[in-house]
Amino acid sequence: MAGSRHRFFTPLIDENPVTLQILGICSALAVTTSMTTALTMSAALTAVLMAASGLISALRNHMPKSIRLILQITIIASLVIITDLVLQAYAFDISKRLSIFVSLVVTNCLVLGRAETFAMHNPPGPSILDGLGNALGYSLILMIVGFVRELLGRGTLFGFTVLPSVEDGGWFQPLGVMLLAPSAFVILGLLIWAIRAWRPAQVEANEYPLTARAEG
Amino acid sequence: MIRGLWTPDTVGWLLVAAGAPVAVAMILDQGPDGLIRLALGLAVVAAWQSLFRFNMGVMPAPASAITALAVAVMAPHEVPLWQIGFAVSFGAVVGELIFGGWGRNFLNASAVALSFLSLSVPNADFVAGDAGLALAVVPGAIMLALTGILPISILAAFATALWVAAMALGLTPQILAAPGTLVFAVVFLVADPVASAATPLGRWVQGALAGAFTAFLMTGTSVPQAVVFAALLAGLFAPLVDQGIIALHLRWRRVRHARP
Numbered sequence: 001m002a003g004s005r006h007r008f009f010t011p012l013i014d015e016n017p018v019t020l021q022i023l024g025i026c027s028a029l030a031v032t033t034s035m036t037t038a039l040t041m042s043a044a045l046t047a048v049l050m051a052a053s054g055l056i057s058a059l060r061n062h063m064p065k066s067i068r069l070i071l072q073i074t075i076i077a078s079l080v081i082i083t084d085l086v087l088q089a090y091a092f093d094i095s096k097r098l099s100i101f102v103s104l105v106v107t108n109c110l111v112l113g114r115a116e117t118f119a120m121h122n123p124p125g126p127s128i129l130d131g132l133g134n135a136l137g138y139s140l141i142l143m144i145v146g147f148v149r150e151l152l153g154r155g156t157l158f159g160f161t162v163l164p165s166v167e168d169g170g171w172f173q174p175l176g177v178m179l180l181a182p183s184a185f186v187i188l189g190l191l192i193w194a195i196r197a198w199r200p201a202q203v204e205a206n207e208y209p210l211t212a213r214a215e216g
Numbered sequence: 217m218i219r220g221l222w223t224p225d226t227v228g229w230l231l232v233a234a235g236a237p238v239a240v241a242m243i244l245d246q247g248p249d250g251l252i253r254l255a256l257g258l259a260v261v262a263a264w265q266s267l268f269r270f271n272m273g274v275m276p277a278p279a280s281a282i283t284a285l286a287v288a289v290m291a292p293h294e295v296p297l298w299q300i301g302f303a304v305s306f307g308a309v310v311g312e313l314i315f316g317g318w319g320r321n322f323l324n325a326s327a328v329a330l331s332f333l334s335l336s337v338p339n340a341d342f343v344a345g346d347a348g349l350a351l352a353v354v355p356g357a358i359m360l361a362l363t364g365i366l367p368i369s370i371l372a373a374f375a376t377a378l379w380v381a382a383m384a385l386g387l388t389p390q391i392l393a394a395p396g397t398l399v400f401a402v403v404f405l406v407a408d409p410v411a412s413a414a415t416p417l418g419r420w421v422q423g424a425l426a427g428a429f430t431a432f433l434m435t436g437t438s439v440p441q442a443v444v445f446a447a448l449l450a451g452l453f454a455p456l457v458d459q460g461i462i463a464l465h466l467r468w469r470r471v472r473h474a475r476p
Contacts, residue, residue, distance in 0.1 A: 171296075173295070173296050173299060173337070175299065175302065175336045176335060176336045176337060176338060177332055177335040177336040178336075180335060182335075186306075186310060193314075
């Protein structure tokens with residue numbers, strides 16, 4: 001059981017798909033302006049990733065090597081379409097706000113990455129667990145970025161007012177920059193920095209070390 | 217000049233000295249509010265610098281005080297103090313300290329901080345600055361130009377390009393209405409000794425780019441916001457421009473010395 005615990009917990013921080021492998025950045029920027037969309041996107045990705053890992057793992061011995069990528073994409077795309085349709089049926093407003101980003105889960109490197117590196121070589125049980133761990137690692141980062149952006153950009157969390165804004169008679173003047181895509185890059189960068197300060201094993205070799213100032 | 221005197225700190229202190237008259241003019245103009253913002257900005261910069269000094273060995277630089285000054289001079293008056301602190305922090309940390317401190321940054325930290333503020337409160341009134349502010353910049357600018365810290369070519373290229381582009385677009389009245397900000401921004405943001413172009417020809421190109429960008433951006437936003445974004449964009453182009461000029465020089469030299 002130690003193996004499965006490792007498989008589940010490692011992708012949360014130590015091998016986080018977003019902050020260590022820098023995968024899935026596109027959607028992390030696009031859907032994190034509010035926590036509601038971030039949570040919906042996380043749920044959609046979790047469902048797709050777990051189902052895709054399980055299915056691909058179950059079929060792994062029947063996939064010819066030469067066309068495996070096409071088959072993986074077909075499976076992932078079908079699952080994404082189903083997820084998108086479910087969202088449209090039961091959460092139409094949020095589905096509209098997420099626009100194309102749920103459909104773009106197809107091209108999310110994270111899903112194909114787990115299928116290709118893990119599910120193709122392991123039985124369905126561990127593959128589903130690996131998919132869940134990675135999806136939760138992705139979700140964790142999305143929720144943190146979404147928390148900062150919605151709190152500072154609107155003064156709300158999940159749409160509920162936390163910091164009353166000036167427009168509603170409060171004191172909080174929203175930081176508009178937080179609702180623009182560049183702020184997600186910056187928050188993600190600072191988050192990666194914080195994680196690497198906490199877990200120095202993730203730090204990459206310094207290409208440009210600081211040297212002592214030359215006395216001239 | 218005596219060798220050994222021109223350390224980065226000397227340059228930094230000269231920049232601070234050039235900024236001092238501007239700080240005085242700003243406080244006279246804005247009253248205690250201006251003083252509070254400047255003091256807050258300086259405290260924030262000092263706090264981040266000590267944090268980076270003791271945790272990462274990044275040497276503090278006096279020139280970073282200009283970031284606090286630039287935000288205090290140009291930020292809209294209705295922006296709350298915590299946002300001023302946020303913007304100065306952003307400029308000081310993301311614009312400067314994470315690259316190893318002043319002298320290793322590739323963008324002007326003041327331009328980074330003000331762009332952050334400008335994106336945050338896009339509709340607020342950034343201080344346009346009257347002729348008084350422009351006059352307060354002049355003595356410092358002359359001192360920096362005489363010591364060779366301020367490249368005059370950037371100023372000349374900026375002024376020419378801005379004027380020509382503004383004439384073409386019919387925007388000259390707006391320029392004449394905001395002389396203080398324009399002069400302040402070109403001296404302390406565009407012609408920054410660290411982040412501006414380093415080759416003589418590159419300086420002309422970067423100054424002209426900044427001037428032209430300012431005029432084009434003025435069609436959609438206020439003059440102070442336009443000049444801040446122009447400084448940032450031109451600063452992004454500066455390394456590329458330098459690289460191109462150096463490549464051209466190498467080619468010209470090969471042609472000059474080649475035997476037929």
